[in-house]
Amino acid sequence: MRFLLFVGASNTLAEAEIEAQIKEYSLSLPNTYGFQAETELEAIKLASKLGSSIKLAKEVSNVASDSQNLADLIKSKTFSITSLDNFSDSPKINQEIKNILNKGRFVLSKDSFGLSPILLRKHDIDEFLLDRVKDEVWQTIWVHDFSHWIKKDRNMPFANARAGILPPKIARSMVNLVPLVPEGKLLLDPFCGSGRILIEAAELGFTIAGSDIIGKQVQETKANLHSLGFEAKVELVDAVHLSDVFAGVDAIVTEPYLGKVNPRPDQIRYIVPGLMKLYLGCLKNWVKVLKPGGYVVMVFPWFDDGRKVYKTSSVIDGKLELSYNSLKRGLLYSRPGADVKREIVILQKK
DSSP: OEEEEEEOTTOTTHHHHHHHHOSSEEEEETTEEEEEOSSHHHHHHHHHHOSSEEEEEEEOTTOOOSHHHHHHHOOSSEEEEEESSOGGGHHHHHHHHHHHHTSOEEOOOSSTTOSOHHHHHHSOEEEEEEETTTTEEEEEEEEOOHHHHHHHHHOSSOOOTTTSOSOHHHHHHHHHTSOSOOTTOEEEETTOTTSHHHHHHHHHTOEEEEEESSHHHHHHHHHHHHHTTOOOEEEEOOGGGGGGTOOOEEEEEEOOOOOSSSOOHHHHHHHHHHHHHHHHHHHHHHHHHEEEEEEEEEEEEEEEOSSOEEEGGGGGTTTTTTTEEEEEEEEEEOOTTOSSEEEEEEEEEO
16 A cells, blocks of 8 residues: 655654654655555554654555545545645635535645644544646545643643753654563663653654753653653763663663853854764763664764864764764754754664
């Protein structure tokens, strides 16, 4: 069975996440990926685990994309048809189908990707997407649970923007960059903040553990996990001395301390060496914590003082090459208006 997966345009990790989780896929349209699955349930399960996914459509086999055949597919009082190959034709197509049905109402999408998940989840709408050039018809069968994502972003017991700065969907995508089946695997975040990465890992089925150097954030992580029914070993420990407390870890996924918030350009060249020393110390210690072949998915900040771009991930080159294989670099994420870009790097212990 063929499916179309629609991803959020703001999640710059989408393709890397899909590459890690889907064996064979194709980029059908911008922010739209095609893949195959044995069953509809299997496809929905896959879409549900991705941080980047927002909507899933299934191909309606053996149905021509003309208006009469589309009208026969509609069961709800409200429908929406979006033309993927010629968006400007969508109003005409919807009106033709309404005339054939002689009842109901249609909702026009604002862009060529169809209706928003919010609109589809709140209302009983039959949504179809069609490509008349290829004579293909697709029906939306799943949308992401946006209310659950909002809860994790804004309505946790502790939603400290500075301690847990990663949006939940980016945190989920980072966890999905770990190429492991979660069941029975231990994932640790040594800069756990308010626990956002650990929450996403727990929802995917990982056994989780965390630590932080600030006692208040350890307690906030525990409270946030508990609010969703998760428990974990969360310790007060410096990330450079993680091996004093933990061992046998399958994966470390983390956004570490990124330095002073909104530093002045003239301060950057003094901040960067300290951060690189911290990251080097952490990665050297984590070799003792990880199992052979264990993974690290880690954020490294990029700073720009107007004259030079400082890439803290350069600390990987040289001293750490004997300990880790660099699997992927250059995955960039930054919040709108942010002064610091975040490079996400995937490493594997040798």
